[in-house]
Amino acid sequence: MHCSGLLGVLAMVWQVTAGPLPQDGSAPVERRYAANKTRTDAVKSAFQTAWDGYYKYAFPHDSLTPVNNGYSDDRNGWGASAIDAFSTALVMENWEVVNQILKFVPTINFDNTTSEISLFETTIRYLGGLLSAYDLLTGPLKTQAQVEEDSVQAILKQAKRLADNLSFAFSTPSGVPDNIIYFNPSRRANSTRNGLATIGTLVLEWTRLSDLTGSDIYGALAQRGETYLLDPKPALGEPFPGLLGTNVDIKTGQFLDGSGGWVGGDDSFYEYLIKMYQYDPKRFGKYKDRWLTAVNSTIEHLASTSSGKEGLTFLAMFSNTTLRYVSQHLACFDGGNIILGGLLLNDKRYVDFGLDLVYSCHETYTATATGIGPEVFAWQDRDAPSNAANNPPPPSDQADFYERAGFWITSGAYVLRPEVIESYYYAYRATGDPKYQEWAWDAFVNINRTCRVGSGYSSINDVNKPDGGGFSNFQESFWFAEVLKYSYLIHAEEADWQIQPDNSQKFVFNTEAHPVRLAAANYT
Numbered sequence: 001m002h003c004s005g006l007l008g009v010l011a012m013v014w015q016v017t018a019g020p021l022p023q024d025g026s027a028p029v030e031r032r033y034a035a036n037k038t039r040t041d042a043v044k045s046a047f048q049t050a051w052d053g054y055y056k057y058a059f060p061h062d063s064l065t066p067v068n069n070g071y072s073d074d075r076n077g078w079g080a081s082a083i084d085a086f087s088t089a090l091v092m093e094n095w096e097v098v099n100q101i102l103k104f105v106p107t108i109n110f111d112n113t114t115s116e117i118s119l120f121e122t123t124i125r126y127l128g129g130l131l132s133a134y135d136l137l138t139g140p141l142k143t144q145a146q147v148e149e150d151s152v153q154a155i156l157k158q159a160k161r162l163a164d165n166l167s168f169a170f171s172t173p174s175g176v177p178d179n180i181i182y183f184n185p186s187r188r189a190n191s192t193r194n195g196l197a198t199i200g201t202l203v204l205e206w207t208r209l210s211d212l213t214g215s216d217i218y219g220a221l222a223q224r225g226e227t228y229l230l231d232p233k234p235a236l237g238e239p240f241p242g243l244l245g246t247n248v249d250i251k252t253g254q255f256l257d258g259s260g261g262w263v264g265g266d267d268s269f270y271e272y273l274i275k276m277y278q279y280d281p282k283r284f285g286k287y288k289d290r291w292l293t294a295v296n297s298t299i300e301h302l303a304s305t306s307s308g309k310e311g312l313t314f315l316a317m318f319s320n321t322t323l324r325y326v327s328q329h330l331a332c333f334d335g336g337n338i339i340l341g342g343l344l345l346n347d348k349r350y351v352d353f354g355l356d357l358v359y360s361c362h363e364t365y366t367a368t369a370t371g372i373g374p375e376v377f378a379w380q381d382r383d384a385p386s387n388a389a390n391n392p393p394p395p396s397d398q399a400d401f402y403e404r405a406g407f408w409i410t411s412g413a414y415v416l417r418p419e420v421i422e423s424y425y426y427a428y429r430a431t432g433d434p435k436y437q438e439w440a441w442d443a444f445v446n447i448n449r450t451c452r453v454g455s456g457y458s459s460i461n462d463v464n465k466p467d468g469g470g471f472s473n474f475q476e477s478f479w480f481a482e483v484l485k486y487s488y489l490i491h492a493e494e495a496d497w498q499i500q501p502d503n504s505q506k507f508v509f510n511t512e513a514h515p516v517r518l519a520a521a522n523y524t
């Protein structure tokens with residue numbers, strides 16, 4: 001049932017008093033969450049526009065190319081946008097789209113594809129999307145959805161079939177999976193190495209599949225690969241306690257370098273350490289300890305203050321123990337993830353540090369001509385010597401921009417990424433401060449204005465040109481899964497999947513923003 005009418009129009013306010021206890025003994029902060037139907041309707045309407053374009057011109061292919069009303073099979077041709085849109089359609093209670101996807105799921109041919117398969121991308125988008133839909137439809141949306149039990153069971157069946165077909169990727173000498181595999185015949189690419197994020201961002205989905213099917217094998221495979229990351233060898237692979245290199249030898253499970261950060265290629269390994277603890281604190285206490293070690297080192301070693309505009313803190317990358325003052329849109333999930341850890345561990349220090357990072361990522365949005373942040377940016381560290389080889393000043397053509405903005409742009413594209421809005425979401429749920437809703441709304445309005453083209457939304461070339469510098473004609477599936485979901489949830493009413501400061505939520509968001517039910521969250 002779609003809920004409309006007077007109640008929905010009023011701004012609903014909830015009060016929550018629990019949350020991290022202030023360490024100084026002062027009274028806990030009272031949080032008030034306010035839903036805004038004008039805004040959730042606007043985000044729903046953007047979802048409908050993007051879905052209609054996809055459904056008309058691209059379905060059942062993977063992605064819409066909106067400028068020429070074409071399609072791309074960039075994710076093996078199994079309908080990536082449909083599966084990535086599934087959990088967003090569910091939390092928006094868009095039953096028409098939910099039913100279109102439900103009908104499609106049993107028809108996906110997970111036995112065949114003509115292109116190479118990424119274990120990581122397939123896990124976070126397809127497996128995560130299917131498990132989330134199953135968890136929502138057998139949990140909080142069970143009665144509203146009014147769908148056939150058979151079509152719900154078909155979702156889990158397809159998830160299991162997909163994982164069965166992928167699982168030989170883990171059949172390596174060490175158990176560290178090969179990230180690239182092929183079907184027909186099933187064979188590994190025989191890669192010699194795999195990366196921190198692509199090894200370390202499987203464990204939530206594969207463990208959930210085990211817990212739902214009662215078959216331990218899936219979780220065991222992903223957890224075995226993860227053991228090499230929880231106990232990294234040799235010392236080169238851990239230049240700061242808990243902060244790891246990037247490449248791992250598939251034969252031995254040993255690290256091959258000591259370069260990394262909270263950036264693409266490494267990012268969601270750190271994200272899943274604390275999310276596994278959120279999923280099941282009984283089984284994944286060690287993951288939490290490793291997250292804490294990594295975050296403590298991050299605060300001590302990687303936090304860097306810009307020498308440009310005052311008050312900006314970004315996280316540096318590292319090569320061994322040498323820092324590089326470069327970061328990414330992708331890395332802007334860091335604030336939200338550290339806030340989440342602060343809530344779970346009831347420790348305000350982490351929440352506050354995360355809020356500083358969120359503030360600084362917000363500045364990467366407000367400084368540009370479009371009001372959207374860039375793909376990659378750099379800065380000069382305020383405290384390191386300004387003549388140090390690793391601490392160069394901005395290029396001269398960006399000196400003025402740097403003075404004003406506190407960072408300079410090294411890649412100006414925006415590819416419909418969610419991380420900045422994702423972190424606003426956690427900041428809002430942790431504090432109840434409406435400022436974060438305003439930031440999320442501004443970002444959504446700017447993206448909607450700049451990226452809307454043809455039959456949908458497209459990646460753009462240059463966030464610092466008022467018109468976005470042209471379209472690259474691609475609507476990523478994570479536009480549906482992530483940007484639209486977090487943009488919606490920050491203004492939406494309370495629900496079991498909304499993050500709660502007292503940790504009473506029943507779901508954890510996978511790295512693709514698919515809400516997965518916590519191990520202990522039962523529904524009858």
Ligand SMILES: *[C@@H]1O[C@H](CO)[C@@H](O)[C@H](O)[C@H]1NC(C)=O
Nearest residue numbers: 010011034036037038039441
């Ligand atoms: C809801 O959002 C709209 C659009 O930004 C705004 O005009 C309105 O004031 C908001 N309503 C409340 C109650 O905050």
Ligand SMILES: *[C@@H]1O[C@H](CO)[C@@H](O)[C@H](O)[C@H]1NC(C)=O
Nearest residue numbers: 109111112113114183184185
């Ligand atoms: C897989 O799909 C391709 C392209 O559609 C087709 O040519 C091939 O016969 C299929 N193979 C199997 C084993 O289904």
Ligand SMILES: *[C@@H]1O[C@H](CO)[C@@H](O)[C@H](O)[C@H]1NC(C)=O
Nearest residue numbers: 111112161164165183184186
């Ligand atoms: C995929 O799994 C199904 C059933 O689990 C099986 O029948 C099929 O042969 C598998 N296909 C591949 C390519 O492994």
Ligand SMILES: *[C@@H]1O[C@H](CO)[C@@H](O)[C@H](O)[C@H]1NC(C)=O
Nearest residue numbers: 181182186187188189190191
């Ligand atoms: C990987 O090695 C196996 C065993 O030698 C072989 O069967 C397979 O074809 C190789 N994969 C590729 C993509 O060449």
Ligand SMILES: *[C@@H]1O[C@H](CO)[C@@H](O)[C@H](O)[C@H]1NC(C)=O
Nearest residue numbers: 289290291292293294295296
């Ligand atoms: C992290 O730092 C906090 C605060 O200094 C300390 O209490 C805690 O023991 C540290 N934890 C780990 C795992 O390093």
Ligand SMILES: *[C@@H]1O[C@H](CO)[C@@H](O)[C@H](O)[C@H]1NC(C)=O
Nearest residue numbers: 236257258259319320321322
């Ligand atoms: C990191 O340290 C290792 C071992 O000391 C060295 O071989 C490697 O060249 C260093 N890498 C960088 C990028 O400095």
Ligand SMILES: *[C@@H]1O[C@H](CO)[C@@H](O)[C@H](O)[C@H]1NC(C)=O
Nearest residue numbers: 042043046444445448449452
């Ligand atoms: C989003 O863009 C559409 C199409 O340009 C426009 O009609 C709509 O008002 C925009 N939404 C917001 C909230 O700005």
